[in-house]
Amino acid sequence: MSLAQFFWQGDALARTVALLLLAMSVASWVVILWKSWLLHRASTDVARCIAAFWQSSSIAEALLKIQAFDRESLIQPLVSATNIEVSTSLASVGGRSQQLTRVLRNALHAALNKLQHGQVLLATVGATAPFVGLLGTVWGIYHALIGIASAGQVTIDKISGPVGESLIMTAAGLAVAIPAVLAYNVLGRSITRIEAELEGFARDLRELVGNASAQV
Numbered sequence: 001m002s003l004a005q006f007f008w009q010g011d012a013l014a015r016t017v018a019l020l021l022l023a024m025s026v027a028s029w030v031v032i033l034w035k036s037w038l039l040h041r042a043s044t045d046v047a048r049c050i051a052a053f054w055q056s057s058s059i060a061e062a063l064l065k066i067q068a069f070d071r072e073s074l075i076q077p078l079v080s081a082t083n084i085e086v087s088t089s090l091a092s093v094g095g096r097s098q099q100l101t102r103v104l105r106n107a108l109h110a111a112l113n114k115l116q117h118g119q120v121l122l123a124t125v126g127a128t129a130p131f132v133g134l135l136g137t138v139w140g141i142y143h144a145l146i147g148i149a150s151a152g153q154v155t156i157d158k159i160s161g162p163v164g165e166s167l168i169m170t171a172a173g174l175a176v177a178i179p180a181v182l183a184y185n186v187l188g189r190s191i192t193r194i195e196a197e198l199e200g201f202a203r204d205l206r207e208l209v210g211n212a213s214a215q216v
Helices: 003-009 012-054 059-069 076-080 096-116 119-151 156-215
Strands: none
Touching: 012 059, 012 119, 012 156, 059 076, 076 096, 076 156, 096 156, 119 156
């Protein structure tokens, strides 16, 4: 029996489970491919931008250099945040050091949120896909047993066929969950490494600007 025949032979719940697993698989693979591409670019850009920044003679010159490398806009917001504008709102309360800490923290959080985007979906798919597949299996076995009971005669071929078809849902759930879990762990390590570089750069940037302001 082909997968198409198996799909159309199922009832509404079985089809819903199959379509849900398909949607979860497509969504997770889209995120996996997109995140892999984004993190590869981000890792390269962050290293180039940090090197270009420290080789510059001023923050203004560094911004010009960074614009050419920072394709994911991770470093540029941090550097731009050091240009604190005078404001009459509560954001201006405190000394320049406190304001600098606040604006750098906000810019850093925005960059980290961009890196973390999509991780929740991978974690959700990895955690729930096996149970969704198990639901389809239980429902399929239930209908198989009802069919066997109505037939009045129980043989191995009548049991193995329907039950084996129902177990396809469990295999489908695992096939959806395993890539999502592996990608979540692998991409999470890359995100952690980039986050550490951004946090270290933000801390160095705060000390640089703070010391420059104190000398003025």
